[in-house]
Amino acid sequence: MGIALGGLATLDPTVASDGHLAQAVMTGVIAGSLAPDLDTILKLKNNAKYIRNHRGITHSIPAVCLWPLPILLILSAIFPHINLVHLWAWIFTSVILHVFVDVFNAYGTQALRPFTKKWVALGVINTFDPFIFVAHLVGILIWGLGADPAYTFIGVYIVLFGYYLIRFYLQHQVKQAIHKKIPNVTKMLISPTLRFNQWHLAITTDERFYVGRAFKDEIVIYDEFEKIPIPKTDVIEAAKVDENLSAFLSFSPVHRWEVEEYNDHIEVRFIDLRYRSKGYYPFVAVVQLDYQLNIICSYTGWIFSEKKLRKKLEYLPN
Template structure:
């Protein structure tokens, strides 16, 4: 989820914790628990700092180890010990609700198309259910409404219990929507191998990437109707020197470690080659913005590369800088 929604979830969990009489009757403990849920709801996203280094480091590390099984306990311990020494109050209650906040953060991130490596260290597989958009207006508004009711004197525990009952129902509805789309796609493409759904900010619109035995299909589901937007032949990556050399570049390696469905291109120019990999999950205005590009000279030395989100060819050329095409 986005940062704003995670913040609201931290407040909501702090309010929900007041169901515990020990917390409700102790202002100091209640304050410590609220700080714990707020910090815990943000802590896993500290890996965003890798963005300051470069996109390759960010793609490889964001929602990786910081969202793993060991991280749930490490974040809980670090935050709870700190709060225990600051507030000198019940370590158990602070640790319990901090753990819940960290776990909820990782859990809800699984439901969007980006996903997390939540199964680490047992598996580096990306777990991405593709049911909820990274920013979901309904989830945000329901949390915000709960906080407003709390600030206006309503019982925090009951208010946020109602919020989460509503949200559980919402997640079930979104799951049923996704399953209905997948059933239609399997009817359209009997040889389907993989379906990736990317929910948009709009309630009834989903981006789709479908893999069959011979093709990739990029489609859109809107109001129950599925429209195929692009069709690409499914071609195995060739085992040739230019590709093998390009794979050694950290930008392309990061892209391949993250993207589950993509197509590739090789372009030959007078003085260089260009290898491009294009993620098919994301399509915006007839353009695929998430790419990895490696440029090599005629001796197959890497001279420029880029991976990340780019929304025009002109901007991509500026990022590559060294060799215009």
């Protein structure tokens, strides 16, 4: 998208008439389109920090305003005597575009901070959408073959605008099909998959959770769980103090919980219901405590088998 925006920038007469400015804009919009995701580096610290902060403050209104400034300062040193107003405007546009596009997938962003920490996730586009990716590659290829970049990417984005409208329409059909199949729905989380006509479903009623998949407008339910409120027991309250569980609860909008007692410890597990894959729920938070309610170890993140989870817990002392 950064490269595409660099092509669109040639619509700006000031950019089109200054080769150095055009180079700076291309570099700036690529950097700006990547900048909000620099919080990915938190994964090197631990999953809890990453889950709590990814697409949070770095995608907020203040951050969108601030990200262009360091990029502008660096490029102004590399390309002196260029028009900084036009350069800033295109970098700013690239940052806005990044955050705007993230709003349309199921992960979402906290784009409305500092006014609210609510996650904004429209759930119509997959985090990686093959159609959008290929559309940009085709545009870049056509540009490389000598076509005008501005008109090329205007065409690409007209096509993508239509694609987004189709995705909203398909999601609307899924919502209608859910209401027909399951009465008294209080919440539905519809997440796109890599397949055009398939959607992950996590549905809540007053009494139950339903997990399934939509194939076009056909709803298939794989699992049902009784909706049991989280109790305020000493064990649960002690587990909630843990950083991993706290991060999970700050991010997961629909989950169920389990408490298991073993000979030498108690295990508290919270399971996100949005990401069912091959019969397994990979996004979890697990806290193990001794019988004095001291935390032994904990983990949160995406892991795709019980065996791997057990192995992970063995090597994660608190």
